Amino acid sequence: MQKTGRKGLSLARRLYSSRILGLTLGLLLVSFAVYPLSPAPWVWWFMLVNGLFWPHLAYQWARRSAVPYHAERRNLLIDAFLGGFWVAAMQFNPLPAAVILAMMAMNNVAIGGLRFLFAGAAVQAAGIVAGASIFPLTSVPMTSSAQLYASLPLLCTYPLALGWICFRQTDTLGRQKRELLALSRTDSLTGLLNHGAWKDRLNEEFQRCLRHPKDGAGRGAIALIDIDHFKVINDTYGHVTGDIVLRQLGKMLKQNLRAADIVGRYGGDEFCVILPDLTMHNAVQAMDGLRERFALLGYEQVPALKVSLSIGLAAFNPAYDDATLWLNDADQALYEAKTTGRNRVVCHRQRQMLEVSAVSL
Secondary structure (H helix, E strand, O other), X not given: OHHHXXXXXXXXXXXXXXXXXXXXXXXXXXXXXXHHHOOOHXXXXXXXXXXXXXXXXXXXXXXXXXXXXXXXXXXXXXXXXXXXXXXXXXXOOHHHHHHHHHHHHHHHHHHHHHHHHHHHHHHHHHHHHHHHHHOOOOOOOOOOHHHHHHHHHHHHHHHHHHHHHHXXXXXXXXXXXXXXXXXXXEOOOOOOEOHHHHHHHHHHHHHHHHHOXXXXXXXXXXXXXXXXXXXXXXXXXXXXXXXXXXXXXHHHHHHHOOOOOEEEEEEOOEEEEEEEOOOHHHHHXXXXXXXXXXXXXXXXXXXXXXXXXXXXXXXXXXXXXXXXXXXXXXXXHHHHHHHOOOOOEEEHHHHHHHHHHHHHO
């Protein structure tokens, strides 16, 4: 209900300005159309109320309503009814009548689509019937030059204003969609890419490396990072402290890696990094430097707390069938880092080379 209310208030504010413009120009048009018919004084007063006071009354009515969105749709139907009423009052003068009906139809379809267009048309018909019962049709007057010129401001200005409102709405919706997409791909605690978003980027990087297997663009590595004994930190110091550690690591990753590096939170206390166009030697240096700097961090909340990292690295291999194999090698290297003492960087390819050397010896 609160979301509907906010949406209704936004709609009411947008329509407030457009209603003021449309009804002011409409007042000009209807005045020129009914003047030759010598209407009763009450018609002029009703015309002034509709053109000058109704926009403000409609806005306050919607703003103070429990559900402004529904109230504004009701206001639009009242606009449609009054538009039909004035068409009859003008004795169906061709050009003024066509302009008023067309502008209202355009307004209704822009706000509520075809369904609301048909609803507005039905209410307009009811307004015409009500107007015809008060102003019986004697003859359809011809549109005069003065009435033609009185139609031009509404005909030219109102569509421009409505188009601008629709453009702003579309622009706002597009921006909100992009923001929601970014939020759906971002880890809320660290501000890094979440698991799914990082995996998408890993597949993109894997395909890029496959296209350039023999030059610098085909080099690269991925790193999986695990916070050592993170469960113990949570159990000993609490989850608030654990969240601080996670945020600190996220912050350090953003500040200490290259702009081209792609960092994400893989899940829990595991983080992941794609290091494009980097040799394994340089990747090891980068990750080892990160490990050393993180181990030196202090925590004001828990001065005695010191946290270390275990990191597994895997270089891109053109023999991989898909990115999952690349990630699996990094995961195996991380497992070895954790089972051989923690607080270290282990490279999957280096480990394989050591095994081959041991066999040959």
